[in-house]
Amino acid sequence: MSGVTLEARELSKWFGSRTAVDSVSFTVHEGEVIGLLGPNGAGKTTTIRMLSTVLAPTGGDFAVAGVPSSRPAEIRARIGVLPESAGYPAYQTGLEYLMYHGRLFGLSGDEARQTAVRLLGQVGLADRGQSRIATYSRGMRQRLGIARALVNNPSVVFLDEPTLGLDPAGQREVLTLVRTIAEARGTTVVLSTHTLPEVEQVCSAVLIMNQGKVVVSGSVAEVTSTEPASRQSGRLRVPPGEVTRTAEAVRRVPGVSAEVSKDVVTVTSADGLNDVLSAVLGAGVTVLSFEVDGARLSDAFLAMTRGGTP
Ligand SMILES: Nc1ncnc2c1ncn2[C@@H]1O[C@H](COP(=O)(O)OP(=O)(O)O)[C@@H](O)[C@H]1O
Numbered sequence: 200m201s202g203v204t205l206e207a208r209e210l211s212k213w214f215g216s217r218t219a220v221d222s223v224s225f226t227v228h229e230g231e232v233i234g235l236l237g238p239n240g241a242g243k244t245t246t247i248r249m250l251s252t253v254l255a256p257t258g259g260d261f262a263v264a265g266v267p268s269s270r271p272a273e274i275r276a277r278i279g280v281l282p283e284s285a286g287y288p289a290y291q292t293g294l295e296y297l298m299y300h301g302r303l304f305g306l307s308g309d310e311a312r313q314t315a316v317r318l319l320g321q322v323g324l325a326d327r328g329q330s331r332i333a334t335y336s337r338g339m340r341q342r343l344g345i346a347r348a349l350v351n352n353p354s355v356v357f358l359d360e361p362t363l364g365l366d367p368a369g370q371r372e373v374l375t376l377v378r379t380i381a382e383a384r385g386t387t388v389v390l391s392t393h394t395l396p397e398v399e400q401v402c403s404a405v406l407i408m409n410q411g412k413v414v415v416s417g418s419v420a421e422v423t424s425t426e427p428a429s430r431q432s433g434r435l436r437v438p439p440g441e442v443t444r445t446a447e448a449v450r451r452v453p454g455v456s457a458e459v460s461k462d463v464v465t466v467t468s469a470d471g472l473n474d475v476l477s478a479v480l481g482a483g484v485t486v487l488s489f490e491v492d493g494a495r496l497s498d499a500f501l502a503m504t505r506g507g508t509p
């Protein structure tokens with residue numbers, strides 16, 4: 200896997216007493232399309248606004264393309280953003296709009312025009328560049344917004360719900376474009392969405408957020424798998440005096456690891472947990488409870504969007 204282009208460490212944001220983003224940590228690699236998935240209010244937009252230096256974090260830090268969050272101006276030079284509700288000047292043409300943004304990034308008039316024409320072609324608007332944005336469909340505006348996010352040849356692009364409000368054809372066009380950006384340019388894309396199929400179609404990795412927290416993260420293959428996860432973990436609750444003995448018994452089972460905190464032993468196994476309980480009982484431990492995380496990751500997401508907790 201190529202280099203890390205985005206790293207967040209315990210990133211948090213409070214608005215007054217409301218926690219919008221709660222200690223979120225993750226790593227994204229070059230050329231990866233990562234989906235930020237979660238129901239409304241999960242904290243996706245707030246996360247993107249912090250990573251794109253629009254909002255200052257309340258806690259934690261991050262780095263984009265190796266630039267730490269303490270140097271926001273340098274980060275802004277290396278990123279592109281399609282905000283959640285981007286507005287467009289209706290009186291401008293697509294070409295004028297992109298040229299204007301090219302000039303803002305310091306391109307000469309000629310360079311700005313060349314860049315604008317090239318980007319219009321890449322987003323499928325070559326023959327509409329001379330039309331006023333007022334005449335564009337919503338899908339065309341979103342594609343223009345994506346072109347604008349690419350004007351400075353960024354290392355990382357943030358797209359906040361880029362397909363929201365588009366018809367199926369418009370959605371497909373935007374998603375195809377997202378894939379092209381990542382594959383042809385090697386750009387890292389962070390895409391937020393509240394629908395799982397979108398993640399399945401274009402993302403390589405996913406971070407599922409709920410109520411400001413990352414509840415699940417992993418490769419899309421793991422999240423969308425229809426097989427139960429082969430790797431299992433669970434939590435054994437035992438009397439405080441028996442924690443050490445429990446952990447020892449767990450660690451004697453091949454392929455199983457154990458982590459201890461107070462009266463809970465967290466166990467992880469590559470192939471099921473069936474042998475763990477018998478080993479612990481065999482060691483004479485009084486097991487108070489044994490919770491197994493057997494649910495598929497997609498189940499966790501579905502449970503959340505139904506309003507429950509996984
Ligand atoms: N500027 C703000 N002031 C106060 N609360 C906010 C602000 N922005 C977001 N929030 C709150 O933070 C939480 C996360 O919001 P947001 O990041 O927009 O979620 P998402 O994009 O996943 O729908 C929500 O409860 C929202 O009401």
Ligand SMILES: [Mg+2]
Nearest residue numbers: 243244245283
């Ligand atoms: Mg949002």
